[in-house]
Amino acid sequence: MMKRTIHWLILLGVAAALMPTGDAAALERCLICHQKHDLFKTEETGRKISLYVDKQQLENSVHAERICTDCHIDIVAIPHQKEVNAVNCKRCHYSGNPVGAPEGELYDQYEHSVHGLAVAAGNPTAPVCQDCHGDHDIMLHDSTESKMYRANIPRTCGRCHIDIYSHYRESVHGVESEKGNVDVPVCSSCHGEHNIARHEDPRSRVYVTNVTHTCADCHGPKGVASKYGIKSNRTETFEESFHGVAQQMGNKLVANCASCHGVHDIRSEDDPKSSVYIDNIPKTCGKPECHPEATVRFASGQIHIDPKSKESGIIYYISHFFLILTISTLAGLFIFIIMDLFRRAKSNRAKK
Ligand code: HEC
Ligand code: HEC
Ligand code: HEC
Ligand code: HEC
Ligand code: HEC
Ligand code: HEC
Numbered sequence: 001m002m003k004r005t006i007h008w009l010i011l012l013g014v015a016a017a018l019m020p021t022g023d024a025a026a027l028e029r030c031l032i033c034h035q036k037h038d039l040f041k042t043e044e045t046g047r048k049i050s051l052y053v054d055k056q057q058l059e060n061s062v063h064a065e066r067i068c069t070d071c072h073i074d075i076v077a078i079p080h081q082k083e084v085n086a087v088n089c090k091r092c093h094y095s096g097n098p099v100g101a102p103e104g105e106l107y108d109q110y111e112h113s114v115h116g117l118a119v120a121a122g123n124p125t126a127p128v129c130q131d132c133h134g135d136h137d138i139m140l141h142d143s144t145e146s147k148m149y150r151a152n153i154p155r156t157c158g159r160c161h162i163d164i165y166s167h168y169r170e171s172v173h174g175v176e177s178e179k180g181n182v183d184v185p186v187c188s189s190c191h192g193e194h195n196i197a198r199h200e201d202p203r204s205r206v207y208v209t210n211v212t213h214t215c216a217d218c219h220g221p222k223g224v225a226s227k228y229g230i231k232s233n234r235t236e237t238f239e240e241s242f243h244g245v246a247q248q249m250g251n252k253l254v255a256n257c258a259s260c261h262g263v264h265d266i267r268s269e270d271d272p273k274s275s276v277y278i279d280n281i282p283k284t285c286g287k288p289e290c291h292p293e294a295t296v297r298f299a300s301g302q303i304h305i306d307p308k309s310k311e312s313g314i315i316y317y318i319s320h321f322f323l324i325l326t327i328s329t330l331a332g333l334f335i336f337i338i339m340d341l342f343r344r345a346k347s348n349r350a351k352k
């Protein structure tokens with residue numbers, strides 16, 4: 001029975017191959033077999049993989065104008081060989097391509113990224129273009145169905161980075177992203193897109209001394225986080241702190257935003273699971289390489305110090321005391337000079 005179906009398929013295929021050419025016919029030539037829902041191949045492991053191709057999906061995609069063999073270039077005859085090579089997107093997506101595929105620096109960067117280098121070195125688990133973008137279902141990134149739609153990016157990367165995705169999903173940023181909030185960071189906001197580098201690489205946006213800037217995009221004075229009632233001076237108050245100054249002097253061991261807040265599991269300070277929740281501070285600050293003697297009082301009010309705010313307690317008053325002292329000293333000096341000039345003018349007039 002099975003054998004007969006295959007014979008049928010082959011016959012149909014051969015007939016299709018003899019049909020007139022043209023784009024629609026070129027698609028039909030393949031779809032005659034591949035639009036069958038029960039077309040499978042069986043892997044060595046015994047796993048069955050569907051070879052059904054949804055024509056509508058391809059027609060809704062950015063590649064609606066492409067025919068099957070534009071991508072599956074090694075299929076030249078029907079019936080075709082069993083082993084088909086993986087599609088190479090760069091056949092069209094390179095700078096100077098004649099088919100009008102988007103081009104430029106953005107795409108050329110991939111080769112030098114951690115992923116591109118790993119693929120070139122023969123790592124079979126590292127992503128090529130289609131592992132991130134999809135195959136027959138590639139849509140523009142503003143379509144909610146696109147794998148590159150902002151809220152879908154964590155899931156797209158998370159397919160391989162499973163542990164990180166599971167932490168991120170529960171973080172303050174991840175929970176909001178899942179709801180469709182576009183102000184919170186997704187993987188690519190912190191890591192980049194085609195230029196993702198290893199975190200120990202100084203070019204990486206998450207390299208230890210670059211983290212502050214990456215968070216500052218949103219948590220700095222002009223950042224979007226202020227929309228959410230979060231103080232927008234978080235990066236300034238860090239930069240003025242001991243940790244911030246030491247980091248600007250080139251110290252790589254001192255705490256940066258991520259050492260205290262975590263990375264993929266950042267939570268609000270009111271969340272008992274947060275690394276900066278009051279009860280967890282001894283553990284967070286007390287890492288063996290930081291302050292092993294830390295207690296609950298250790299960090300209260302001492303981290304994001306803003307001397308301009310009364311909440312900073314004694315620091316506010318000390319900084320105000322010095323401000324008043326400076327102003328009154330300058331004012332005294334000024335009055336003294338004016339009075340002195342006045343006295344001199346008077347005595348000059350008296351001499352005349
Ligand atoms: C006569 C039926 C038939 C026609 C026509 C046909 N295919 Fe196939 N195709 C198959 C079968 C059967 C397999 C599964 C082969 C196997 O068992 O590995 C397959 C597998 C594939 C695969 C998957 C290979 C893999 O290893 O995952 C691709 C890609 C493919 N076909 C593309 C095409 C394209 C493009 C065309 C048109 C140019 C086409 N096919 C026309 C029957 C057909
Ligand atoms: C824009 C490029 C592109 C076009 C156009 C395209 N494909 Fe594919 N196709 C891919 C990619 C990418 C894959 C994933 C496997 C790979 O990486 O090679 C794939 C996978 C497949 C598979 C294997 C399914 C699987 O899960 O292994 C079949 C069968 C297939 N294509 C058939 C077709 C047919 C038939 C057409 C035309 C109707 C077509 N493709 C058009 C890019 C394309
Ligand atoms: C046969 C040439 C060709 C191949 C192969 C090809 N593309 Fe394209 N791609 C194009 C063209 C042409 C466009 C522009 C479509 C348009 O604007 O109508 C495009 C558009 C795109 C877009 C939308 C970009 C935008 O901003 O408009 C993405 C994303 C994309 N391709 C990814 C891929 C991926 C991933 C692969 C491999 C699976 C691939 N392409 C394979 C020709 C190709
Ligand atoms: C690690 C995942 C990943 C890999 C691998 C990858 N890309 Fe992308 N690509 C992205 C992300 C993320 C964006 C940005 C989407 C956005 O604009 O928000 C993007 C954007 C694009 C765009 C612009 C269209 C759009 O949807 O914004 C094109 C075209 C594109 N990539 C093609 C490619 C090609 C060709 C390759 C292989 C050389 C490739 N990509 C490899 C993740 C990836
Ligand atoms: C708010 C910014 C931010 C977001 C969002 C983010 N990351 Fe990270 N990521 C970082 C920082 C900072 C580091 C460096 C940690 C270190 O130095 O130990 C890092 C490290 C990594 C690493 C390497 C270290 C490791 O543990 O393997 C991977 C892989 C990674 N991130 C993937 C992801 C993925 C996937 C997502 C989305 C689900 C994501 N990141 C979202 C900031 C972010
Ligand atoms: C198909 C699987 C796959 C996908 C999809 C994928 N990655 Fe990766 N990624 C890898 C592998 C494998 C490595 C390790 C490469 C190596 O070690 O040489 C890696 C490495 C990384 C690193 C560097 C880790 C380090 O040590 O610092 C970062 C960061 C990263 N990926 C982020 C992302 C982001 C962000 C996305 C989505 C835009 C993504 N990845 C999508 C497989 C994937």
Ligand code: HEC
Nearest residue numbers: 172176183184185189214215218225228257261266267268
């Ligand atoms: C793309 C912008 C963006 C980036 C980059 C970003 N954040 Fe956020 N972050 C937000 C937004 C928006 C919120 C508010 C989410 C909400 O409450 O709905 C937030 C919330 C937070 C909160 C919780 C505040 C609260 O009270 O709920 C902390 C802590 C935080 N971020 C720390 C960081 C750190 C540390 C980094 C860098 C590793 C970082 N963020 C990078 C946008 C960003």
Ligand code: HEC
Nearest residue numbers: 212215219234235238255256257260268269270276303304
């Ligand atoms: C030395 C540890 C430490 C460093 C470094 C640090 N923070 Fe904090 N952060 C805390 C603590 C503790 C709190 C809670 C008490 C407070 O508000 O001062 C906090 C509070 C916050 C909040 C408010 C959280 C909420 O729920 O309202 C944000 C946002 C924030 N930090 C962002 C950052 C950013 C961005 C950086 C880097 C520029 C950074 N932090 C560096 C320890 C740190």
